[in-house]
Amino acid sequence: MTEPSPITDRGYEQLPIPFGWFAVAMSNEIMTGQVKTLHYFDTELVMWRGVDGALRALDPYCPHLGAHLGVGGQVVGNDLRCPFHHWAFDGDGGVTEIPYSKLVPPKLKRSCQPSWPIEESAGVIYVWYHPKRAEPKWEVAKLPDIGGRKWVESERHEWILHVHAQEVTENSQDHAHFLAVHGTKGPASAEFKIEGWTRRNTVEAPMQTPRGVMQGKIDVTATGPGQSIAHYTDVTEVLMSQQTTPIDHQSTHVRWQLYHPADLSEGQLRVAKARMRDFVKQINQDVPIWNAKVYKPNPILVEGDGPLLAYRQQYARYYQFDEPAPLAKSA
Secondary structure (H helix, E strand, O other): OOOOOOOOOOOHHHOOOOOEEEEEEEHHHOOOOOEEEEEEOOEEEEEEEOOOOOEEEEOOEOOOOOOEOOOOOEEEOOEEEOOOOOOEEOOOOOEEEOOOOOOOOHHHHHOOOOEOOEEEEOOEEEEEEOOOOOOOOOOOOOOOOOOOOOEEEEEEEEEEEOOOHHHHHHHHHOOHHHHHHHOOOOOOEEEEEEEOOEEEEEEEEEEEEOOEEEEEEEEEEEEOOOEEEEEEEOOOEEEEEEEEEEEEOOEEEEEEEEEEEOOOOHHHHHHHHHHHHHHHHHHHHHHHHHHHOOOOOOOOOOOOOOOHHHHHHHHHHHHOOOOOOOOOEEO
């Protein structure tokens, strides 16, 4: 008996790639003088770090005769030199040197190659993606100050998922799957609030912890479609910074950085690390479901499913490429 053919049309082509700030690398992955080609948003960009330590990124193909700037391109000072004819570009896409020409035409000096806005925060490199090259509409979210406490980065994890980016963050609004997939000990209760480009969630549910069943609380702040920061409170405290980056319409790169308070005792640290292992176990439980599911634009929902429609309504704003900043509202 032959195996059924895999489904290639899973419905995700109907979902655009959203605009926003998205993680494309960790800061320690691009050293001074290094050039890296990155594959996201169903396209490519070339990023480099100049001698001043700053990152810059351009579209990959030289406007002169089409050479790929990431294949043999070299960092010269703070500029990127094309491997084909050694034209040099600054981070704004302007030509700074043509070695065999007496001068660089003024129109080339201004900018002749599309560039990408970049921010680095807490060891993560973000770029602003917008299909119409619109300027950033909000700032990259920073780690929160929770009670004035110092937080220590403990672990990093990443996954390549075969699912549209919307599905990954929609997962936290799907309350019914907490029990079915992750084995929570009862139904979840939640608050859902939208403030401009930010979504805030508070979810409470009885959870299995290293010290038995406890009422767990998760406070999530999602800024745009690419960043969410979750504060977990139960037997311990853990802070999770998650970045969700579209590779294409049905592939997504997810990165996590997990933090614990700096003032934990040795025993408390063991408990915090156990909770981190549980979080990793939970996403690994979701992965095979994501990788095989199809997109349902009009799902059949019942009471207890969670605020999935409110979530989709908010997320759809990142597909409206000419929309101004939204008004705050609650759901």
